[in-house]
Ligand SMILES: Nc1ncnc2c1ncn2[C@@H]1O[C@H](COP(=O)(O)OP(=O)(O)OP(=O)(O)O)[C@@H](O)[C@H]1O
C-alpha cells in the first residue's frame with residue numbers, strides 16, 4: 001500500500017492531500033498567491049476542492065487571523081443576495097426593523113469567497129465592481145459609504161467566457177476577478193492521488209467511528225480506475241460508506257458496488273466459499289456468495305421485501321442449527337446472536353427441529 005503523504009498548507013486546520021504534478025502545481029500557485037492582495041478565480045468541477053483551496057489561500061495570507069466569509073451565489077435567492085452581501089440600515093425596507101451588517105462588511109480585513117460567481121445577478125455584479133474599485137460599500141438605505149478592506153476569491157465550475165459572450169457576466173468584472181486564475185484538475189486526471197486520498201479518508205472515518213478498517217491493494221486499483229464524476233467529494237463520501245458498510249476488517253473489491261467495479265466482472269473478485277485458494281475472511285466470502293445467489297434484481301412489478309428477507313433469515317438460521325446439531329447455544333454463537341434472540345426468531349419464523 002502506498003504511504004499517505006500529507007501536504008499541510010496550514011497545520012492548524014486541515015490537510016490538502018496530493019502529490020501528483022497537477023496538484024503540486026496548484027500548491028505552488030497557492031504558495032505564491034496567498035501573500036498577495038490579488039483576486040484569485042478558482043476553476044474546477046464540482047467536488048474538486050475549490051472551497052478548500054480558497055481557505056488555504058486565506059490561511060496562508062497575512063489576513064489569516066481575520067474572518068474568512070464564504071458566500072454561495074447559487075444558493076442564496078437572488079432577491080436576498082443584495083441584503084446578504086451589503087447589509088441594510090434600519091427602516092431601509094419593510095421588515096428591516098434593525099440595521100444589519102452584510103457579509104462583505106463581516107469579511108472586513110479578511111477574505112471573502114464568492115462561490116459560483118457566475119450565478120451573481122447582473123445588478124449585483126455592478127455593485128461588486130464598485131466595491132472592488134472604490135473599496136467601500138453602501139448598505140441598503142444608507143446615505144454614506146463604509147470603507148472595507150477585503151481580499152476577494154471567487155470560484156466557478158463553468159466557463160465564464162461563455163457567460164460573457166451571452167451577456168450574463170460583465171467582462172470588466174471578470175478581468176478584475178481573474179487576476180490569478182487557478183484551475184483544479186478533476187480527480188480522473190490525477191489518479192496517482194487516489195490511493196493517498198483513500199487512505200487519508202479511511203484514517204479520518206476510522207477515527208470518527210472507532211473502527212480500524214484497511215483496504216486491499218486490489219480494491220485501491222479498482223478505485224483508481226473509476227472516473228469519479230463527483231471528484232474528491234464523491235470519493236470521501238464513498239470511503240465513509242465503505243467504512244460503515246463493508247464486512248470484515250479489510251475492504252476488498254468484493255465490497256465495492258457495481259458502478260465502481262465498472263467493466264470488471266464481479267466474479268473476478270468473488271471467490272466462492274468453497275474456493276480453498278481464496279483470500280479474505282469467511283464472513284466476506286459468505287456475504288459475497290449470498291450476494292451472488294440473491295442477486296435477482298427487482299422486477300417491474302416489485303418485490304415483497306419483508307417476505308424475501310424473512311426467507312433469507314430462515315435459511316441462515318436453519319443452516320446454523322443443522323451445523324450445530326440443533327444446539328441453540330452453539331447456533332446463537334455462530335450467528336453472533338443472544339440465545340434468547342435466536343429463540344424468539346425461531347418462534348416468529350416457526351422453525352422447529354424436524355427430527
Ligand atoms: N486535496 C484534498 N485533500 C483532502 N480533502 C480534500 C481535497 N480536496 C477536496 N477535499 C475535500 O473534498 C470535499 C469537497 O471539497 P470542496 O467543498 O472544497 O469542493 P468544491 O470544489 O468547492 O465542491 P463544489 O463545487 O461541490 O462546491 C471537502 O470535504 C474537502 O474537504
Ligand SMILES: [Mg+2]
Nearest residue numbers: 047050051115
Ligand atoms: Mg464549493
